[in-house]
Amino acid sequence: MRLTLTDEQQMIQTMAREFAESEIKPIAEELDREERFPHETVKRLGELGMMGMTIPERWGGSGADAVSLTLAVIELAKQCASHAVILTVNNSLYCEPILLYGTDAQRERFLMPCARGETIGCFSLTEPQAGSDAANQQTLGVRDGDRYVVNGRKIFVTNGREASTALVFCQTDRARGKNGITALLVEKGTPGFSVPRTEEKLGIRASDTAEFLFEDCRVPVANRLGEEGQGFKIALSTLTSSRIGIAAQGVGIATGAYERSVAYARERRAFGVPIGQHQMIQWMLADMATTIEGARLLTLRAATLKDAGQPCVKAASMAKYFAAETAMKVTTDAIQVHGGYGYTREYQVERYFRDAKITQIYEGTSQIQKLVIAREVLGGDA
Numbered sequence: 001m002r003l004t005l006t007d008e009q010q011m012i013q014t015m016a017r018e019f020a021e022s023e024i025k026p027i028a029e030e031l032d033r034e035e036r037f038p039h040e041t042v043k044r045l046g047e048l049g050m051m052g053m054t055i056p057e058r059w060g061g062s063g064a065d066a067v068s069l070t071l072a073v074i075e076l077a078k079q080c081a082s083h084a085v086i087l088t089v090n091n092s093l094y095c096e097p098i099l100l101y102g103t104d105a106q107r108e109r110f111l112m113p114c115a116r117g118e119t120i121g122c123f124s125l126t127e128p129q130a131g132s133d134a135a136n137q138q139t140l141g142v143r144d145g146d147r148y149v150v151n152g153r154k155i156f157v158t159n160g161r162e163a164s165t166a167l168v169f170c171q172t173d174r175a176r177g178k179n180g181i182t183a184l185l186v187e188k189g190t191p192g193f194s195v196p197r198t199e200e201k202l203g204i205r206a207s208d209t210a211e212f213l214f215e216d217c218r219v220p221v222a223n224r225l226g227e228e229g230q231g232f233k234i235a236l237s238t239l240t241s242s243r244i245g246i247a248a249q250g251v252g253i254a255t256g257a258y259e260r261s262v263a264y265a266r267e268r269r270a271f272g273v274p275i276g277q278h279q280m281i282q283w284m285l286a287d288m289a290t291t292i293e294g295a296r297l298l299t300l301r302a303a304t305l306k307d308a309g310q311p312c313v314k315a316a317s318m319a320k321y322f323a324a325e326t327a328m329k330v331t332t333d334a335i336q337v338h339g340g341y342g343y344t345r346e347y348q349v350e351r352y353f354r355d356a357k358i359t360q361i362y363e364g365t366s367q368i369q370k371l372v373i374a375r376e377v378l379g380g381d382a
Contacts, residue, residue, distance in 0.1 A: 005071070012053075012068040016075035019048065020083075028080040031206035032351055037162055038206055042086055046117010051090050055099055059107050060115035066241075066303040070248045074296070077252020078259070081355035082206035084252055088245035089158045090114055094121030094167055097183070097238045101226040110165050110185050122163035123242075124154040124212055125235055131156075132368050135178035135232060139214060141170040148172065148184060148224070150192070150217040156362070160210025161198050164188055168212070169231045181231035185223040192217030203354035240313050243320040243363050244306065247299040250323030250359040251292065257334035257352040258288045264338055264347065275337075284337060288330045295323040314376035321369035324359035331356040 005013065023041050031038055045051055053069045055061025069091055077084035098111040113119040130136040139152025150170055160166065166186050173180030186193055192215045199209040226234055262285060265276030275281050302315035331353040335342035342349050360366045 005067070008064070009068050009071060012064060013071040013075060015048065016050070016072040017078075019044070020075050020079040024076065024083055025079040028082075028206075029345070029348055029351065031080065031082065033205075033345075035200070035205045037208055038080075038083060038086075039162075041083065042120070043117065045083070045087060049117075050087060051117035051120075052095050052111075052115025053091055055091075055095050055111065055115040059099060060112035061095070066244065066306045067300060070244060070299055070303040073245055073248035074252040074255065074299075077249045078256035080206065081249055081253050081352075081358075082204045084249045085158060085204055085246075086120070086207050088242060088249060089122060090120055092242040092245045093123035093158075093238055094163075094165075096241055097123075097167060097225065097234055098185070100237075101183070101230070101234055105222075106185065106225065113164070119164040120159050120162050122157050122159040122166045122210075123238065124157045124160070124166045124168045126156045127152070127154055132365060134235060135181070137169060137171045137181050139168070139170040140174075141172045141182060141184060141219070143172065143221070144218075146221050147218040148182075148221065150184065150186070150214040150219055152214050154212040154214075156199070157210045157212055158207055158362070160212060161195055161208040166212065167225065168214075169235055170214075172228055176229060178232040179229050181235070182228050183225040183231040183234050184219050185225055186214075186217065186219050187223075190217055190219065201358075203351075203356070203358055205354075239363055240316045241306065243316040243369075244299060244302045244312075246359055246363045247295070247302065247316070247319035247323035250320070250327035250356070251295050251299055253352050253356050253359065254288070254292045254295065254323070254327040254330040257331045257349050257356075258285070258292055260347060260349055260352075261285060261288065261334045261337040264341075268338075281337060284333050288333060291326045292330060295319070295326040298322050314373055317364070317369040317372040317376070320359075320363065321366050321373065324356075324366055324369075327356035327359050 049062035052061035053064045057063045073084045095115050114121045141148040141150045168184050168186045172182040194213045195210050196213050197211045265281055268275045298319040302312050302319040305312040305315050334349040338347050341347050
């Protein structure tokens with residue numbers, strides 16, 4: 001693994017950092033407080049070519065690599081985790097599976113507008129009884145001529161309210177279990193497809209998290225992604241890529257909280273000296289810096305393996321697990337460094353703390369990541 005960035009990767013990292021600091025940082029607190037989706041800055045991300053970074057230029061993307069996307073997500077998450085997850089979902093959970101499994105007609109219709117940032121996509125797998133047990137899909141798609149008639153309910157769909165098209169997983173052959181799951185591209189406005197509610201959340205409050213309801217929703221067979229029964233395979237491969245993005249989000253959240261803590265330790269005085277001169281504060285900052293660097297390297301390693309076309313299931317889960325745990329620990333300690341002020345909104349580390357928690361949950365909980373890692377270590381039958 002190379003530890004230096006290419007000129008192009010450095011350029012993308014710098015662009016993302018400058019955009020985050022100039023355009024996102026000034027509005028991040030307000031967006032969180034108002035639970036407001038950042039339409040203007042997301043549109044600007046599209047204009048900069050970041051909403052389809054790893055998609056080839058032929059299909060409306062920027063043609064960048066996974067390491068570049070990782071670097072961009074880290075920079076956005078340092079200022080606002082909501083922007084980071086909006087970007088990650090569009091790139092990894094929506095655009096990438098269409099690129100890999102779609103037909104040219106599907107890529108032209110469903111991929112290109114999202115890769116160019118003109119529209120937003122989403123990924124709809126989770127159901128009330130199918131979270132960690134993703135194979136337990138109850139949403140049903142029954143073939144009726146050239147359509148699937150879809151009935152069911154999906155929850156916790158990031159970008160769900162704002163997306164123009166959803167990648168939806170449903171059971172088309174219950175007798176085959178996980179091998180009977182199929183992926184469908186369902187457009188907003190299709191009769192029988194509604195968004196009855198969006199969640200009020202602890203963190204990432206500027207990104208919307210929606211519930212979907214399908215009532216005799218007729219979806220063209222032409223909108224099927226891949227073959228019938230291939231949906232579970234598509235979902236798992238997609239989640240592996242997205243876990244790298246969520247790891248990057250965790251690294252960015254932790255880094256943002258750490259940088260604020262260092263600045264506060266230099267300016268806040270107690271017992272006649274800056275608190276950064278007290279050994280207990282120094283130890284906390286040293287732990288933060290070390291674990292963040294470990295999480296960053298694990299995440300970049302997973303992205304590097306993906307770029308090389310090598311297996312990265314274990315690496316992605318390791319990165320996601322370690323980065324999520326790091327984000328939670330670092331943001332907790334950041335509040336402690338700030339003392340009473342850390343518990344208020346003035347210094348914003350409480351926002352980082354709230355945003356960090358979800359990284360331990362979505363795209364597979366930390367406990368699920370441990371299971372994935374263990375199975376990879378022990379072999380497929382473990």
